[in-house]
Amino acid sequence: MSADANCIFCKIVAGQIPSRKVFEDEDLFAFHDIAPWAPVHFLIIPKLHIPSMAQVGPEHAALMGKIMTLAPQLAIEQGCRPYPEGGFRIVTNTGAEGGQEVHHLHVHVMGGPRPWLKG
Numbered sequence: 001m002s003a004d005a006n007c008i009f010c011k012i013v014a015g016q017i018p019s020r021k022v023f024e025d026e027d028l029f030a031f032h033d034i035a036p037w038a039p040v041h042f043l044i045i046p047k048l049h050i051p052s053m054a055q056v057g058p059e060h061a062a063l064m065g066k067i068m069t070l071a072p073q074l075a076i077e078q079g080c081r082p083y084p085e086g087g088f089r090i091v092t093n094t095g096a097e098g099g100q101e102v103h104h105l106h107v108h109v110m111g112g113p114r115p116w117l118k119g
């Protein structure tokens, strides 16, 4: 399915719910997380409504590749310091036991100084 009328992230893609947009192209949308866990925290989502990583298959390989190659570019643009001193964390929660709350596939990209992490 291309969009789910009940999905909050589909509504963000459609502009029906406001967001702080970081990036958009024909396949992907990225926006700041409304409740950041880190100084830099944004989400990258496919415009296509895929509920989670559990539904990803070989037909999504190019799309997933786009997400993963966009992440480091946007991380630097959003203020993460360069590797190796800086860097970022990528997280994709999947399903209830994976901690997923919004059931539209998304990649969290988090970075910036975080005093609770050593090293």
Ligand code: AMP
Residues within 6 Å of the ligand: 008, 017, 019, 031, 032, 033, 034, 035, 036, 092, 093, 099, 100, 101, 102, 103
């Ligand atoms: P997850 O637990 O992996 O499903 O994460 C969902 C994330 O979406 C959480 O970090 C929320 O803070 C974030 N979120 C929920 N609603 C919005 C919204 N309207 N705009 C931006 N981020 C949101």
